[in-house]
Amino acid sequence: MKILVTGAAGFIGSHTAERLAELGHSVVGIDNFCDYYSPELKSLNANALMDFGVQMVKSDLREAGTYKILAKDFDYIFHFAAQPGISSTSTFEDYFTNNILATKLLCDFALQCNQLKMFVNIGTSSIYGLEATFPETKAPEPASNYGVTKLAAEQLVLQRARMKQIKACSLRLYSVIGPRERPEKMYTKLIDLGLKNRPFPLFEGSEKHLRSFTYVGDIVDGLVSVIGKEDILNNEIINLGTEVEHTTQEGIDAVSQVLNKSIQIQKMPKRFGDQVRTKANIDKAKRLLNYNPQTTLLQSVELQVAWFIKNFL
Template sequence: MNILVTGAAGFIASHLCEDLASKGFNVYGIDNFNDYYDVKLKRLNAADLLTKGVKIFEVDLNSDLAEVFKVKYDYIYHLAAQPGISTTTSLEEYVTNNIYATQNLLDFVLKYNADLKMFVNIATSSVYGLEATVDETVPPQPVSFYGATKLAAEQLALALQRTNKLKVCSIRLYSVYGPRERPEKLYTLLVENLFNNKPFPLFEGSDKHERSFTYVGDIVEGLSSIIGKEELINGEIINLGTDEVNTTGQGIELVQKIMNKQLLIDHKPPRKGDQQRTAAVIDKARKLLDYSPKTSFEEGLKEQVKWFKEKFID
């Protein structure tokens, strides 16, 4: 069975590729290795994937993908995106990399591989708005370029399902953390600054933000469980996260405890577009995917600290 994963050298996608390869699937990845963050980290991830037999196409999703589709795929997991809440990323970049790239990929799927078993679109809890504490039936109210463009991408994919052109589901992820997390994300940045005794930028009020911090291994288990359930989840939108809620401040305290170090804080003004509270409602994932996140917050953070130390300190 052939599976294509977009954004393969990135955080979540690289873990998904490894997991699928370990299950005996033929895994192919797409990544353009852009410089949104240090390309060296993506190259490290890609090197790990190559040792697991994953083939990676180094290509931009907004380009000609005919070479990629010389292979017939059974499943496509679409994780590539312009990520996060960033004051330095323009609306044009979000539109290009989240909307146009998704539509270009879908066009090539329809042309070369419309008979695939499932197109799995990876969305985000950011589509819900300032408080992501609801189930999948509640209308989205995004407040950021990221959330708005990821919602548009989700709807482009689901439109093809509604018109019977493609089997599609969309998975909305919640605050994923763990080994390989992007360098500007909370816990990688926190661990790096603690190791190097550098001030950590803390946006005003963000220490009180509540999050469904979800370990990447649990997310990957949920995503891989889709295989074989395509008839059950075709057309569905599913939240994937943990229903355990912690504050950012609690996470900071845990990492300090794990590393036995005190953090230096660089206080910053509030950041526009930040969610105030997320609490994943995962009843649907439990029912349809038999999903059950198992990794405790402290256990997951220990794994992230261990990874960072192995890759960048020792």
Template sequence: MRILVTGAAGFIASHLCEQLHALGHEVFGVDNFNDYYSPELKALNAADLQAKGITIFKADLNGDLSAVFAQPYDYVYHLAAQPGISADTTLDEYIINNIKATQNLLDAVLTYSPSLKSFVNIATSSVYGLEATVDETVPPQPVSFYGVTKLAGEQLVLGLQRTGKLNACSIRLYSVYGPRERPEKLYTKLIENLINDQPFPLFEGSLRHERSFTYVGDIVAGLAAIIGREALVNGEIINLGTDEVNTTEEGIKAVEAILGKTLIVDHRPARKGDQQRTAAVIDKAQRLLDYTPKTSLRQGLEAQVAWYKEKFGG
């Protein structure tokens, strides 16, 4: 199968490219290598993919995509987005990268890949709001620009599916971590600061936050399972995460134990838009995708620490 993965030089998408390639598919990635975080880190990820024979296009989803779609695809996995909850990111940036870019990609798919088997939209548990502890039937209540615009992008995709123009599904992810996690995310930042004895910014109340911390390897296994099941998942919204729940404090203590060091804490005010609790309800994923997350938090964090040391030392 010919498969396109957007945001391919990023965290989850780079792992997905490798997984799909290992399964014998012809994989192509597209990324704009923007500077939301280190383009050098993205270049490292892209180099790992290219070394495996995966083609990477440098292109912006808001631009001309005809070169990316020089040949039609069987599947498109759409992971590119303006991520995270940041006071430094404007609403316009979220709209451009999460809504307009999604629509431009959809237009390209309809133009150049009319026989697409499935468009797999990657969404987020942030659409549920402050408490993401429900199944897919519960109405979304996002509280952040990120959640609002990701929900809008999801509906652009499913709107085309509902009118019969596109086979598609949307997958809502929960607190993914592991090797290549973005530098500003919890565990990469935590590992870096512990190794270098630097203060870690801890937002008020966050130690008590509960999360379905899900290892990236389990996530990409679930995403790859869509291939061959596209008729079964067409039109569906599916939660993908782990039903194991840990507090942020438990995660911090696990990394401290792995590294044998104690964190220096920089206490900061609570951050607007942070989810208080996530607990993935994955019955649907288990039923439709035969999805079973297998990696414990300790196992996943050991792999992430090993990756960090290999790439950055310490």
């Protein structure tokens, strides 16, 4: 199969592109290498992918010219590219153009791919809102610009499926952690600051937040399992994550245990839009994808610490 992976130099996109290449697929990765976070990390990811034979394209999905340089013979599109997370440095225009406009243009391109079997949109538990413990039938209540625009992107993709123009599904991911996690995300920052004996900024009350911290390898297991199931997955939304909950404090304690040192904490004012609880309801994923995440929180942290030390110390 020939597969296009957008946002391929990013965290989950790079792992998925790598796995698809390992499975014998011909993979083209595209990324705009924006400076939202370290271009050094994105280049590290991209170089690793090229070692696996992934063809990397540096281009922006918001630009019409991008679609003129891409071939139109893809069997699958895995769409990761997005303006991620909740950030005070990101404007609504950043979220709108990267998450909605880019997805609309990519959907238009997908219609030109005559042999396309499925468009796989990568959604997020942030679509549900401040609590994400629900089955896929729950009405979305996003509480951030990120969640709002990711919901809109998801619906743009599924609209094409409802109109029977393409087959498409959307996979909503839960609190993914592991090697290559972005620098501003919790575990990479905890590891970095812990090794440097510097305080970790913790938003007020967030130590009690509950999360389905899911190892990226387990997420990728679910993502690649959609291949060959386009008939049963068409126009479906599926949660991917672990059913095991941990508090943010338990995550901090896990990093402290692996590093064998205490983590200093710097209390910060409460951040609006943060989810209070995520617990992946994966009954549908189990039924349709035979999905069964197994990696524990401590195992995930051990793998992430090893990756960080190897690449950044």
